Amino acid sequence: MKFLQNKFDQIKPLFEKGGKFEKFHTIYEGHRTIFFAPDIITGKKGTQIKDATDLKRLMFTVIIAMIPCLIFGMWNVGHQHFIATGVEASILDKFWIGILKVVPIMVVSYGVGLLTEFIFCVIYNRPIEEGFLVSGMLIPLIMPATIPLWQVAMATVFAVVIGKEVFGGTGMNILNVALTARVFLYFAYPSQISGDVWTYLGDKTPVDAFSGATILAYGAEAAANGTNMMQLASNHWYAGMFDFWNMFIGIIPGSIGETSVLMCLIGAFILIVTGVGSWKIMLSVILGTLAMGGLFNLTGGNSFMEMPAHYHLVIGGLAFGAVFMATDPVSASHTELGKWIYGFLIGVITVLIRVVNPAYPEGIMLAILFMNVFAPLIDFYVVEANKKRRLKRATV
Amino acid sequence: MSQTIKLKKGFDINLAGKAENKTIEVTQPDTFALKPTDFSGLSRPKLVVKEGDNVKAGSPVFFERNVEDILYTSPVSGEIVEIKRAEKRKVLEVKILADKQVEFEKFKAYAASEISNLSKEDALEQLKKSGGWTNIIQRPYGCVANPEDSPKSIFISTFDSSPLAPDYSYVLQGQEQYFQAGIEVLNKFTAGTVHLNVDGKAEVSQLFSNTKNVQLNNINGPHPAGNVGVQIHHIDPIAKGDIVWTVNPVGVAIIGKLFIEGIYDTSRLVALTGSQLKERGYAKMYSGACLNKLVVEGDDNRFISGNVLSGEGVGSEGYLGNYHNQVTVIPEGKYEEFLGWIMPSTKKLSFHKAFGMLTFLNGKDKEFQVDTNTHGEERNFVISGAFEEVMPMDILPTYLFKAIMAEDYDDMEALGIYEVIEEDVALCEFIDISKNPLQEILREGIELIKEG
Numbered sequence: 012m013k014f015l016q017n018k019f020d021q022i023k024p025l026f027e028k029g030g031k032f033e034k035f036h037t038i039y040e041g042h043r044t045i046f047f048a049p050d051i052i053t054g055k056k057g058t059q060i061k062d063a064t065d066l067k068r069l070m071f072t073v074i075i076a077m078i079p080c081l082i083f084g085m086w087n088v089g090h091q092h093f094i095a096t097g098v099e100a101s102i103l104d105k106f107w108i109g110i111l112k113v114v115p116i117m118v119v120s121y122g123v124g125l126l127t128e129f130i131f132c133v134i135y136n137r138p139i140e141e142g143f144l145v146s147g148m149l150i151p152l153i154m155p156a157t158i159p160l161w162q163v164a165m166a167t168v169f170a171v172v173i174g175k176e177v178f179g180g181t182g183m184n185i186l187n188v189a190l191t192a193r194v195f196l197y198f199a200y201p202s203q204i205s206g207d208v209w210t211y212l213g214d215k216t217p218v219d220a221f222s223g224a225t226i227l228a229y230g231a232e233a234a235a236n237g238t239n240m241m242q243l244a245s246n247h248w249y250a251g252m253f254d255f256w257n258m259f260i261g262i263i264p265g266s267i268g269e270t271s272v273l274m275c276l277i278g279a280f281i282l283i284v285t286g287v288g289s290w291k292i293m294l295s296v297i298l299g300t301l302a303m304g305g306l307f308n309l310t311g312g313n314s315f316m317e318m319p320a321h322y323h324l325v326i327g328g329l330a331f332g333a334v335f336m337a338t339d340p341v342s343a344s345h346t347e348l349g350k351w352i353y354g355f356l357i358g359v360i361t362v363l364i365r366v367v368n369p370a371y372p373e374g375i376m377l378a379i380l381f382m383n384v385f386a387p388l389i390d391f392y393v394v395e396a397n398k399k400r401r402l403k404r405a406t407v
Numbered sequence: 408m409s410q411t412i413k414l415k416k417g418f419d420i421n422l423a424g425k426a427e428n429k430t431i432e433v434t435q436p437d438t439f440a441l442k443p444t445d446f447s448g449l450s451r452p453k454l455v456v457k458e459g460d461n462v463k464a465g466s467p468v469f470f471e472r473n474v475e476d477i478l479y480t481s482p483v484s485g486e487i488v489e490i491k492r493a494e495k496r497k498v499l500e501v502k503i504l505a506d507k508q509v510e511f512e513k514f515k516a517y518a519a520s521e522i523s524n525l526s527k528e529d530a531l532e533q534l535k536k537s538g539g540w541t542n543i544i545q546r547p548y549g550c551v552a553n554p555e556d557s558p559k560s561i562f563i564s565t566f567d568s569s570p571l572a573p574d575y576s577y578v579l580q581g582q583e584q585y586f587q588a589g590i591e592v593l594n595k596f597t598a599g600t601v602h603l604n605v606d607g608k609a610e611v612s613q614l615f616s617n618t619k620n621v622q623l624n625n626i627n628g629p630h631p632a633g634n635v636g637v638q639i640h641h642i643d644p645i646a647k648g649d650i651v652w653t654v655n656p657v658g659v660a661i662i663g664k665l666f667i668e669g670i671y672d673t674s675r676l677v678a679l680t681g682s683q684l685k686e687r688g689y690a691k692m693y694s695g696a697c698l699n700k701l702v703v704e705g706d707d708n709r710f711i712s713g714n715v716l717s718g719e720g721v722g723s724e725g726y727l728g729n730y731h732n733q734v735t736v737i738p739e740g741k742y743e744e745f746l747g748w749i750m751p752s753t754k755k756l757s758f759h760k761a762f763g764m765l766t767f768l769n770g771k772d773k774e775f776q777v778d779t780n781t782h783g784e785e786r787n788f789v790i791s792g793a794f795e796e797v798m799p800m801d802i803l804p805t806y807l808f809k810a811i812m813a814e815d816y817d818d819m820e821a822l823g824i825y826e827v828i829e830e831d832v833a834l835c836e837f838i839d840i841s842k843n844p845l846q847e848i849l850r851e852g853i854e855l856i857k858e859g
Contacts, residue, residue: 012745044784048747052740052779055720057846058836059711060737063755064764065783066840067748069791072762138784182787182841285760289792340791345805347792394806398821401801405646 012047019043037132041139069287070141074148076281076288077268077335081152083261084268085109088156091210091264094249097218112156112211113267116163121147123164127171131180142181142188142341143171149189149335152268153328153376154196155204156211162200166192186383187342190376197376209264220248225264226326227365227373229253230315234366240314258325269331272324279334288338291347292354296333299358300324307366315366323362332375333357337382344386346393353389357382411607412641414628416799418758418834420570422715423774424682424737426689428577431679433690435507436697439483440500441468445729446479446541447828447850448550448857452498460487464693465512465537465671468501477551480538482673482693484510500726509693512537516669522588525666527595534592534662537671541729542658543593546639546651548857549828558652560599560643564626565615565656566606568633569714569830573678573732575656576612577689583614586656588663593654594620604638628799636831640800645825657732677727681736682776683708696727703736709779711735716833717846720779740780748783755782758797758838786841797834802826804835808845811852816859819852828853 019039025032026039043049044067053059089105124147132139150167174191175184196204207223226244233240244253251257261271269275282288304320311317323329337343337357344353357378364374371377443452451472456462462485467478481503489502514537517525531554534540545552552558565575579586593601600622605611607627616623624642626632635653645651654662657675664672676689677696685702698710698721711718712728715735719728727734744750751763756775760767766775794804802823810818829846836845 015745016743044748047743047745048780048782049784050741050743051781051784053720053781054844057844058833059709059715059718059720059735059779060756060777060837061781061783061842062759062838062840063752063757063766063782064759064761064838064840065748065842066786066789067783068761068764069759069789069840071749075762138786140786142789180787182789281762285762285764286793287761287791340789345792346803347795350792394803394822397801397803401646401821401823404644405648 015046019046034133034136037136037138038129041129041132067141067144070144072285072287073145073282073335076278077148077152079274079277080268080271080331080335081113081148083271083274084152085113087262087270088112088211088267090262092212092215095210095212095217095221095223096215098215108211109156113151115160116151116154116156116158116267117148119160119163120150120167124150124167124171127168127176131172131176137180140181142175146170146175146188146192150192152331152335153189153193153266155208155265156267157208158196158203162196162203165199166195169195182341184341185387186380187336187339190336190380190383193376194380209266218248222248223264226253226258230318230326230365233315234313237313240318242314255322255325258322266328266331269328272330275330275334282334282338288334289340289343289350291350292338292343293333295351295354296329296337296358296361297324299355300329300362301358302355303359303362307362323365327365327373327375329361329375332361332379336375336379342383342386344389344393346390349386349389349393353382353386356385409623409625410642411625412627412638413607414626414632414637414641414799416796417568417629417631418797418838419568419629420716420756420837421772421774422570422682422756423776424680424684424687424735425571425774426573426678426680426687428574429688430676431686431688431690433679433692434700435505436700437504438488438697439481439485439503439505439693439695440697440726441479441481441503441695442500442726442729443469443479443498446551448548448854449479452479454490454498454501456487456501458487458490461485462487462503463510463512464673465514467536467538469498476535477540477554478536478538479541480512480671482695503695511670511672514665514669514671517666519584519588519667522591522666525592525595530592530595530666533665537665539662539665539671542654542661543596544653546636546645546653546828547825548853550857552652554596556650558597558599558650561593561597561601561652561654562604562635562639562642563602563621563654563656563659564604564633564635564638565612566604566609566626566633567714567733568606568630569716569833570630571678571680571733571735572633572714573676573689575732576614578676578678578732579614579656579660582660582663583617585660585663585667586614587618588667589654589659589661590618590621590663592662592666593652593659597652600643602638602642604635604642606633631797631799631831631834634830636827637799640802640826647820647825649825655730655732658730675732677731678733680733681711683736683738684734692727694727694729694731697724698727698734699724701734701736705738707739707741708736709739711737715777716837717830738778740778742780744780759793759840781842783840783842785843788841788843791840793838793840794835797838798832800826800831804832804845807852808843808848811848811855814855816856819856824849824852824856 026036089108093100170192229243307316360378361374452469462481483505485505488504491500543552603621607625673694677692713731753765807822
């Protein structure tokens with residue numbers, strides 16, 4: 012690797028003080044540190060040795076945990092396309108369609124996001140941070156395959172600038188960056204991210220009986236018009252689509268990466284084993300969902316309220332949100348007790364939004380953003396309790 | 408009532424280069440140094456010697472302005488050869504060219520039986536003028552204690568859980584009499600208890616278990632269980648307004664010897680550790696000894712006075728710190744590593760288990776080779792809850808650091824800044840993936856709150 016090192020050394024003077032591209036120093040460093048862990052040594056005071064893990068490795072672990080969702084999502088985009096158009100296709104054909112739709116969205120998300128990030132790093136002369144590596148992957152996974160690329164670009168810029176950079180960069184943001192992107196589209200361009208957008212048809216005509224409705228749409232209809240949701244779901248044009256286990260595996264229309272609970276569980280396993288994602292948050296989201304869903308089961312009212320509580324775990328993006336979004340260490344609660352409360356309330360609010368407010372069929376996104384805003388408040392009370400314990404001992 | 412404390416949180420760092428239980432001969436260096444910077448909170452030292460003066464071991468070298476009776480004294484006899492200063496004439500080092508045979512300043516010697524009857528005033532007088540007092544550290548702040556305070560208790564941790572730390576039962580062997588005498592002297596200064604804390608995981612040396620007039624507590628857990636701050640937190644925590652004193656066991660023996668022999672003798676067995684040292688074991692050294700006589704392997708090494716977590720890189724021509732009983736020599740880490748941030752490895756030392764960091768696959772006995780590479784750049788705090796896992800105290804480290812950075816005095820106080828000093832957050836700094844200088848941040852906070 013001497014060759015690469017030499018190449019970097021060769022262009023280094025250009026980026027040093029007085030060099031032609033002095034301003035872009037941070038971009039040079041950013042790229043060099045991708046290839047080579049830097050040759051920085053510890054100071055004379057403070058710890059003389061440092062742990063071998065850095066933020067890059069932590070962030071990359073999250074990306075690896077998302078890969079099962081990404082691969083399954085690519086296949087599922089193709090699969091949904093072919094069943095909607097009534098064409099028999101091989102697994103490779105399905106992947107090919109998926110790749111054609113998903114890769115451009117990823118390229119736009121990463122390209123636009125990193126460019127925005129670089130511009131801010133150059134302006135404020137601060138190091139390029141790794142946070143966007145995760146956000147750039149999350150954004151495509153929570154978009155429908157049919158999303159126009161220019162909207163992805165707009166949403167990404169909005170999320171990076173308003174969601175993160177104005178607060179001071181990675182580690183300082185209040186809201187989850189990827190969810191900020193999605194919520195931006197949700198309110199700015201609702202017609203491309205809600206309704207019948209979840210199945211990519213392209214220029215093909217769908218089969219006669221086709222309907223792009225998701226089970227959440229049936230739920231919303233049930234809540235609004237008093238129809239029987241489970242009956243609608245079982246009469247779906249494609250038989251067995253909304254069976255519990257089919258939804259668990261994730262062979263349903265939805266955002267690219269968030270349909271499969273199974274793949275999310277693989278991701279959760281990776282995050283928990285590596286200690287990168289908080290199991291407390293994941294578990295408490297599930298508990299909150301079951302508690303609120305169970306409560307609605309008891310009260311009854313309409314067929315959505317009566318839907319068995321565990322169905323909430325496999326429909327919509329709840330699993331994906333619980334595993335990859337709620338656990339974002341920056342925007343989640345920071346205290347250990349706070350994590351339990353934060354996660355539990357995400358579960359509760361998700362079910363509330365889904366069942367009680369049919370205008371927003373997908374509750375998890377808003378629930379997480381809502382709790383992102385409240386996380387500092389939860390932490391505030393946990394920290395106050397710690398202070399009070401200490402104060403009790405004081406004599407003066 | 409002796410207490411047993413079991414701690415779960417923490418992390419034992421097992422490094423290559425332990426000191427063998429043997430005493431090795433190291434050539435006595437030519438120069439020694441007394442460094443005002445070794446004493447936390449000492450800001451305006453006033454010298455009482457000038458270059459060319461002759462001193463004996465125990466002769467005054469400087470004192471803190473306005474605290475003229477607590478003297479900081481020379482560890483050896485010889486000639487003051489250099490007074491090294493920084494900007495604004497701040498004194499960095501007072502260098503002493505040592506005599507071949509160390510001569511001691513004579514203080515009053517007592518028979519062991521007389522010490523318990525000695526008055527507090529007489530004991531204080533002897534401690535202050537000999538330099539012995541500087542072994543007594545106060546919490547909060549971790550600075551030399553103020554003799555006018557009456558601490559609610561005094562804590563002595565008889566074991567060091569830091570990486571490659573010395574074994575005090577080996578260091579103090581044969582000094583039972585001095586150690587007991589030191590305890591008797593300390594007992595005069597508190598109406599409360601003198602706590603002697605022993606390692607619950609190891610066999611306790613009789614040297615400590617037979618010590619009288621102390622409360623013997625068992626502390627069981629991974630590092631930082633040996634840190635006296637952690638022990639205080641669980642046994643007799645410090646609230647606002649409380650004062651607790653701490654003394655290193657070597658300091659206790661030095662104080663005892665001062666009263667029994669009438670000399671201020673800072674020589675102690677120092678653990679010579681680290682992968683780069685040719686011979687590892689214990690060597691008799693006076694405090695402030697120059698490290699240039701140590702034989703090492705390789706050219707580019709970090710000479711650390713103290714341990715790798717809270718020690719100081721002093722350089723190969725540097726000096727043993729006043730309070731340090733250990734020298735660690737490890738290689739410097741100034742190299743780039745191709746894809747070092749993601750390559751899987753079982754050889755790298757990490758508390759975390761992020762992708763490819765397979766440290767945990769090694770058994771408990773695996774000894775790690777480490778260097779001074781930071782393995783990454785400094786970043787904003789990204790809270791992962793890891794600090795809490797290595798902090799066996801009811802303290803929220805992240806919030807405390809943020810309060811310090813925001814210079815929020817009320818919060819610093821409420822979040823427990825009185826209970827910690829640098830070594831207590833050293834593990835947090837080690838495992839911090841954002842590579843922030845947490846010990847430095849804490850010291851800034853302590854100085855703020857001390858002044859404010």
